[in-house]
Amino acid sequence: MKSLRTHESIDYKMQLLLATFISCLLLGNLLGSKRIEIFGIVTSVGFFEYPLAFLITDIVVEVKGKEATKIFVNAGFLSLCIAFFFVSLSTGLSPSSTYYDNEAYTSVFSNSLRLIAGSLTAFFISQRYDIWVFSFLKHKTKDRYLWFRTNISTIVSQLIDSIIFMFLAFYRVTPEVNAVYILRMILPLWILKVGFSLLDTPLVYLGVRWLASENEKPGP
Template structure:
């Protein structure tokens, strides 16, 4: 990037930096919303039951690490808040859509309700897990960066992501699936 900024230097970004941040925020939000919408489906990978949202969600941690490294902690935390707002908006829109009466011509209302009620539950659980884990990711990334005096990028990326994904997965699985799959969730957590 042409201009690197400190955590308090938001106004010195070039147009190119703003455009790159907009693209990253778009990918971040799309991955987050996709993970929540598809997350109610559970599959088995190597004998472990997991949400199919695991294919989209890790992108969010990668993006906050990139933003943290290049633009600082405040920008990364702003992405977390932006993601939270995106999730809240999607949740509200889903709840409104579920509450609206269906046309007589809409033959799959029961299926629509079933799928989107699950998505609403997933998003509601994800809100808590997301805010805690992404904030933890940003915090751990910067603590390691401070202690390592800016060195060991690979260590910052991996440790912050592993720790925050573990916290996210445990919180999310418990909140999202406790009532739906109590045996699976208890065994997992």
């Protein structure tokens, strides 16, 4: 009976993490067309959601392994494909004569379409790389040095994600957003992501201990 309760508890935790993971991906894309400044660095408001998504995959791959984490990545990819389809459908349908905000609606969500398309590519490549690097380092370190593994995998993966996403999502969205402008956005943005990755290291430990409770203990 205790074993059954433990299994149900772990499954419930995985469901919560999966729901949070997918929510971060969808919100990051649907809201991400707005650009803001953080410490003088221009970025998308989607910046807030994606570090959490990488944090979740690091927690899952540490406790449940590479194959379980691929389910998260595949589910996230599918959710973005579904979002792309329905955003395309919604913006393409002719509005009712009683709906007066179609121009604004189309403008906002057409930008989201480009963000989702860019995110689909960046997400799939960077997350697959993140899982591979984390698993490789986990094997090489014999399950030790979680702080090292999570930061190295996330830092490199975030750079890959930033380069692919920024060019696909924002290149020539306005005339001044050329290749040089994008590159100037990527470097400080990546440095900012590195800072957030280092800061959320304690959260990785907490998340691993929470998911691994009554199952297995995380490495030192």
